[in-house]
Amino acid sequence: MSVKKKKKIQLHKAAPVLAATAFFLTAGAFPALAGDTVYVNCDVLRCRSTAEIRDNNIVSNLYYGEKLERVGSSGEWTAVMIDGKKYYVASSYLTTEKPSAKSSSGVQTSSGTGSSQQADGAQIGLSGSYRYAEFSKINTGKAVLYKSQSQNRKNKTVCVNAGHGTSGGSSVKTLCHPDGSPKVTGGTTGAGATSAVAVSGGMTFADGTAESKVTLVMAKKLKEHLLEQGYDVLMIRETDDVQLDNIARTVIANNNADCHIALHWDSTSSDKGAFYMSVPNNSTYRAMEPVASCWQQHHKLGDALIGGLREAGVKIFSGGSMEMDLTQTSYSTIPSIDIELGDKVSDHSDATLEKLAAGLTAGVNDFFGY
Ligand SMILES: [Zn+2]
Missing domain, CATH: 2.30.30.40 (SH3 Domains)
Structure with missing residues (x-):
């Protein structure tokens, strides 16, 4: 003989604690x-x-x-x-108790001093506790944090993401959007697809140089400029290969930086100038989180970077932006931009990359109000 219990559904009354919280939020x-x-x-x-x-x-x-x-x-x-x-x-x-050094999470320090405070040179991997971490397929690599030694520290961390450079990245697919919905624009992967390559190989310049080589040199130059200006820099990639897909790169940036700049050159051959990939003017896409909460900040960052480049004398394409549904944008919870600094036939000499780094750094200053 058994007795089946019915589960009671309890209705919770609105918690009075909310009123108390509001009281404490007033400054005085x-x-x-x-x-x-x-x-x-x-x-x-x-x-x-x-x-x-x-x-x-x-x-x-x-x-x-x-x-x-x-x-x-x-x-x-x-x-x-x-x-x-x-x-x-x-x-x-x-x-109130000093926490012990930990090694279990994705955040690791390379100093081994026992303090887990992220030090200069700290290696930062994808922690499973990060929001959207589960959508990443390639994530054994580590980003590296550099702390500015400038007298005038900004206490802001800029994630510098050298586009491409993940071997095997184009044979793995990840979801374009965290909610599984299809892409709303074309690009490396066509509109309507729900999954895309985890990291594409990138294009090849007309002179035979791989895009990933140039984005790496560019990233290192931008890092130096930003450190000099007082920004801490989170470098996603510092060698030819890092095993972090676009979702892992984005999620690491979300949790360890104040903005995210991915460096690219476009696959056209018209030397059309620099632009950023803007958030498509598509009501469904702009209503999807985290895009809904962040897209205006993405545009603010993109506009600031284009403004800095223009002032530095860099050629700008059209209005400085092009709508594109990107994996990066679809998972970003901080101001985040894919910037295309030119295309296959653009000059990528050392002098040009220096000019681009100066322009981007001026744009970052403008974005943060310096
Ligand atoms: Zn690219």
């Missing part, structure tokens, strides 16, 4: 503490200028194990002092 009502030490207890923690989740209040990234002075708390948010200024971080990622 943030309860002060005497001041004690707390530590970051997650891979990357957003440091914000106000106690709320917004795209435009992120001041910098804090990293696992980093020591902070706590001066106030509302429960959900904690006020911390950094360089004499008050900032806000999510309380749930803090601990």
